[in-house]
Amino acid sequence: MKEAESEMMEDYTSRRTIYQIQWDKEILPYQLFNLYQEYAGSRYFFMTKEKDEWLLGLGVEKLINVNHRSPSYVTQVFNKMLESCTVTGISPNLIRLFGGFQFDEGNNADFEGFGHSHFIWPKIQVLFKDKCYYLSFTNMETSAVEDFLSKLDRTIATAQLPQVVEHHNVNEELFLANVRRAVGDMSNGLLSKVVLSRRKKVLLASAIDNSTLIRRGFHDHEHSYFVLLEHGARTYVSRTPEQLVKVTGNHLATNAIAGTMSAKFADAKERLLRDHKNLKEHQIVVGSIEDDLKPYTSELTVPAAPDILSNRYFYHLYTPISGTIKNSDILTLTQAMHPTPALGGFPKAEAAEFIQQVEGNRGFYGAPIGYIDAQMDGEFVVAIRSMVLAGNEAVLYAGCGIVQDSRPEEELYETEIKFKPMLQLLGVSQ
Numbered sequence: 001m002k003e004a005e006s007e008m009m010e011d012y013t014s015r016r017t018i019y020q021i022q023w024d025k026e027i028l029p030y031q032l033f034n035l036y037q038e039y040a041g042s043r044y045f046f047m048t049k050e051k052d053e054w055l056l057g058l059g060v061e062k063l064i065n066v067n068h069r070s071p072s073y074v075t076q077v078f079n080k081m082l083e084s085c086t087v088t089g090i091s092p093n094l095i096r097l098f099g100g101f102q103f104d105e106g107n108n109a110d111f112e113g114f115g116h117s118h119f120i121w122p123k124i125q126v127l128f129k130d131k132c133y134y135l136s137f138t139n140m141e142t143s144a145v146e147d148f149l150s151k152l153d154r155t156i157a158t159a160q161l162p163q164v165v166e167h168h169n170v171n172e173e174l175f176l177a178n179v180r181r182a183v184g185d186m187s188n189g190l191l192s193k194v195v196l197s198r199r200k201k202v203l204l205a206s207a208i209d210n211s212t213l214i215r216r217g218f219h220d221h222e223h224s225y226f227v228l229l230e231h232g233a234r235t236y237v238s239r240t241p242e243q244l245v246k247v248t249g250n251h252l253a254t255n256a257i258a259g260t261m262s263a264k265f266a267d268a269k270e271r272l273l274r275d276h277k278n279l280k281e282h283q284i285v286v287g288s289i290e291d292d293l294k295p296y297t298s299e300l301t302v303p304a305a306p307d308i309l310s311n312r313y314f315y316h317l318y319t320p321i322s323g324t325i326k327n328s329d330i331l332t333l334t335q336a337m338h339p340t341p342a343l344g345g346f347p348k349a350e351a352a353e354f355i356q357q358v359e360g361n362r363g364f365y366g367a368p369i370g371y372i373d374a375q376m377d378g379e380f381v382v383a384i385r386s387m388v389l390a391g392n393e394a395v396l397y398a399g400c401g402i403v404q405d406s407r408p409e410e411e412l413y414e415t416e417i418k419f420k421p422m423l424q425l426l427g428v429s430q
């Protein structure tokens with residue numbers, strides 16, 4: 001282990017107490033964000049597609065923020081933290097370490113301050129699971145816990161979204177040129193697929209109160225995960241439909257999602273299931289996931305043909321994959337799979353090199369974000385349909401898979417639709 005890491009590690013071993021309770025009345029996550037403005041800059045929220053499970057953190061007991069992606073380091077720190085805890089209450093398994101690993105090792109200025117491994121153990125954690133609310137307080141005075149509980153019933157006025165001043169594409173021409181260049185490299189046999197992205201900027205009349213985003217996401221009909229991660233003055237938000245990996249004991253679940261058609265065509269689902277270009281894009285992802293998981297699994301179940309994943313604005317080709325893990329753990333698996341060709345390309349190394357050359361670094365766009373618990377169960381998603389907020393500016397990211405028969409203008413249109421979940425969240429009328 002590097003010297004800086006071992007120095008940091010000492011920090012994690014001081015004794016701490018966790019007080020846990022189960023709460024029976026409804027808790028609205030956006031009310032907590034609204035009530036606890038003093039923790040602004042160090043809060044997070046993560047919700048499943050079905051909205052049947054969510055995790056919320058307020059304040060930081062310990063932050064892992066290092067400039068390299070290291071599953072083993074994160075696991076070690078988490079284990080040291082767990083060993084140092086005395087739990088009064090329900091179970092150490094309710095504690096979750098939430099965060100992610102950036103897309104690549106380089107720096108993206110939009111994500112300044114976030115670590116390449118960035119994980120949080122919060123002061124206050126609220127977990128909604130199996131219709132129950134579990135509260136965990138780490139190293140908090142009894143009076144502060146009582147104060148928190150006394151405020152849970154309180155309703156305060158909901159914050160409003162600021163007005164949108166303007167929005168514009170950042171690098172449309174560059175994106176089109178990159179698609180042409182990728183297609184050229186494909187005809188030379190250098191690449192089979194690469195996922196290229198572009199950005200849009202939205203200027204707001206004032207900074208957003210993040211509780212409004214959670215309120216809008218909590219009540220909408222988008223069938224996607226909700227990720228919101230604050231770090232100081234910056235917030236990363238994603239509404240992704242894509243799971244990277246979920247581990248329960250030795251069982252793993254993942255899915256290939258690649259191949260897209262706008263939901264505005266009446267026969268979009270049927271067309272997508274027959275579309276040669278999209279089926280090819282999809283099959284590359286399925287094959288690569290199978291190859292990446294083989295060394296870590298004793299058995300994998302992969303359906304022979306894709307199904308359709310329905311979203312508000314588009315349909316995707318979708319293949320759910322499950323398996324039995326041998327000699328591995330969830331963080332190792334995230335690194336073995338990431339980026340799948342749904343976000344990188346194929347061959348993986350050549351695609352990564354191409355992206356690096358034409359786009360630079362991606363920060364948390366397309367990166368694995370999720371949680372682990374004390375049993376090393378957990379779930380990571382692929383953070384797409386996303387934006388970084390800083391002050392009164394939002395930078396939105398969207399990308400799409402390029403294969404040899406891709407047409408630049410069509411890919412531009414596909415990325416335009418992929419901005420919609422974030423534009424909708426920001427109240428930009430389309």
Ligand SMILES: C=C(O[C@@H]1C=C(C(=O)O)C=C[C@H]1O)C(=O)O
Pocket residue numbers: 195197242257258259260316342343384385397398399400401402418
């Ligand atoms: C890259 C993105 O989406 C990915 C690319 C897809 C495609 O090219 O069809 C579909 C789903 C995602 O795996 C994005 O939304 O930014």
